[in-house]
Amino acid sequence: MTTLAMTRATLLKDLRMEWRSKDAINSMLFFALLVVVIFSFAFNPTAEESRRIAGGLVWVAFLFAAVVALNQTWARELRNQVLDAYRVSPAPPNALFLAKAIGNFLFVVVLEALMTPLFVVFYDLRSIGPVWQLVVVALLGTWALVVNGTFFAALSIRTRSREIMLPLILFPISIPALLAMVDATTSILTGEASPDFWIKMLAVYDVVFTAVCLLLFESVLNAE
Amino acid sequence: MKNIFIAFVVLTIALLAYSTYQGLFVAPTEQTMGEVQRIFYYHVPSAWTAGVCFFVNFLASLFYLWKRNLASDALAAASAEVGVMFCTVVLITGPIWARPVWGIWWTWDARLTTTLVLWLIYVSYLVLRRFAAGGQTQVLAAALAIFGFVDVPIVYMSIRWFRTQHPSPVLGGGENSGLDPAMRHAFFWNLLSFTCVGIVLMVIRYRLQKAEEQVESAHAAVALQGGSR
Numbered sequence: 001m002t003t004l005a006m007t008r009a010t011l012l013k014d015l016r017m018e019w020r021s022k023d024a025i026n027s028m029l030f031f032a033l034l035v036v037v038i039f040s041f042a043f044n045p046t047a048e049e050s051r052r053i054a055g056g057l058v059w060v061a062f063l064f065a066a067v068v069a070l071n072q073t074w075a076r077e078l079r080n081q082v083l084d085a086y087r088v089s090p091a092p093p094n095a096l097f098l099a100k101a102i103g104n105f106l107f108v109v110v111l112e113a114l115m116t117p118l119f120v121v122f123y124d125l126r127s128i129g130p131v132w133q134l135v136v137v138a139l140l141g142t143w144a145l146v147v148n149g150t151f152f153a154a155l156s157i158r159t160r161s162r163e164i165m166l167p168l169i170l171f172p173i174s175i176p177a178l179l180a181m182v183d184a185t186t187s188i189l190t191g192e193a194s195p196d197f198w199i200k201m202l203a204v205y206d207v208v209f210t211a212v213c214l215l216l217f218e219s220v221l222n223a224e
Numbered sequence: 225m226k227n228i229f230i231a232f233v234v235l236t237i238a239l240l241a242y243s244t245y246q247g248l249f250v251a252p253t254e255q256t257m258g259e260v261q262r263i264f265y266y267h268v269p270s271a272w273t274a275g276v277c278f279f280v281n282f283l284a285s286l287f288y289l290w291k292r293n294l295a296s297d298a299l300a301a302a303s304a305e306v307g308v309m310f311c312t313v314v315l316i317t318g319p320i321w322a323r324p325v326w327g328i329w330w331t332w333d334a335r336l337t338t339t340l341v342l343w344l345i346y347v348s349y350l351v352l353r354r355f356a357a358g359g360q361t362q363v364l365a366a367a368l369a370i371f372g373f374v375d376v377p378i379v380y381m382s383i384r385w386f387r388t389q390h391p392s393p394v395l396g397g398g399e400n401s402g403l404d405p406a407m408r409h410a411f412f413w414n415l416l417s418f419t420c421v422g423i424v425l426m427v428i429r430y431r432l433q434k435a436e437e438q439v440e441s442a443h444a445a446v447a448l449q450g451g452s453r
Contacts, residue, residue: 148371151367151371152368155352155356155364155367155368158356158360158364159352159355159356159364160355161355165351165352165355168348168351168352169348169349169351169352169368171344171348172341172344172345172347172348172372172375173345173348173371173372173375175341175344175375175379176341176375176378176379176381176382176383179382179383179386180382183386197385198385201378201381201382201385204378205378208374208378209371209374212370212371212374216289216367216370219289219363219366219367220363220364220367223359223360223363223364224359224360
């Protein structure tokens with residue numbers, strides 16, 4: 001099978017399993033909801049203030065929620081030695097990685113689409129800048145989190161105390177991406193500055209780290 | 225080989241004594257900052273040595289992924305640890321210097337923040353090494369090391385933009401440009417001696433790592449033969 005067909009098959013399998021169990025999306029949604037409510041108590045902002053801090057709040061909530069889903073990425077494949085079976089099969093390793101990354105990307109995008117109305121309601125948000133830019137930032141930012149997150153989940157699954165390991169290695173590397181997402185979102189919401197530099201930054205980050213992930217995934221998958 | 229190393233250690237100690245003397249007593253006192261500026265002779269060489277260590281870590285990790293020899297992995301482990309140590313020195317001496325000179329302990333300036341993020345990345349690398357299970361450690365650590373190294377220029381660029389957008393309270397500080405010749409003399413001796421200290425520590429840590437690996441494989445061999453330890 002070609003990489004494309006293999007990616008499609010794995011992705012469809014993951015999506016079907018998620019559709020039937022709804023494990024990842026439910027736990028992410030509830031987790032993000034809790035973060036939103038707790039932040040709302042903690043800061044209790046006015047509409048003007050919330051426009052300034054919303055960029056940070058939204059992305060911290062999504063980051064934490066994404067970690068919940070990312071942690072489950074490979075757990076399923078570990079049972080019944082699916083990963084070992086995959087390693088002995090002639091299927092290209094990057095197809096597996098891409099399918100997992102795209103799957104996580106879709107889960108997190110769905111989460112964001114469902115959570116955004118809640119943010120708008122709880123924080124009385126109204127964007128001053130163009131909304132389509134927010135969509136671009138969200139898509140690029142989510143890919144930045146998810147591509148590295150999927151890769152690092154494959155690292156952390158092989159360590160002791162795996163669930164804790166993922167954020168410990170993912171967050172330091174993601175700092176520039178988070179900074180770009182938060183600042184771009186804030187400058188669009190307040191309409192005070194242009195988010196162009198940050199959007200380009202995110203695009204560069206995405207391209208660079210997608211390339212690094214694809215180069216290194218085979219070694220990690222076959223690590224003994 | 226062992227004799228050469230011992231000679232090198234002796235030389236390093238002598239260098240360190242000389243450069244400390246130069247930095248603390250011979251170099252002239254800076255006009256505006258006063259005596260506190262002498263921390264410069266420790267702060268900048270430590271940052272340089274940390275940078276060298278992290279670069280060695282990157283090269284060793286790449287080499288490990290390419291050739292899979294345990295020696296380069298041991299070097300990667302050693303250089304990351306020594307690098308984090310020197311980076312910690314930088315992060316501690318920086319605020320000590322900044323407080324009397326800038327009036328603040330810390331500012332989210334490009335270089336400070338990049339150093340902090342660098343430190344975070346390599347601490348996470350050490351955590352991963354500690355928690356990874358058995359023979360997979362090397363590959364996982366090498367992969368993370370490459371991610372970390374690739375991230376550093378991106379961090380620097382993003383923080384620089386972040387800070388040029390907002391006015392930052394104080395900028396500047398000691399910079400090599402326009403350094404008094406007497407200061408430059410002390411500075412370069414310190415730079416050399418700190419680099420040598422870094423090399424000595426890396427070599428010692430490297431040997432320790434190799435010894436650990438030998439002990440581990442000996443245990444594994446015994447276990448394979450069904451014997452008890």
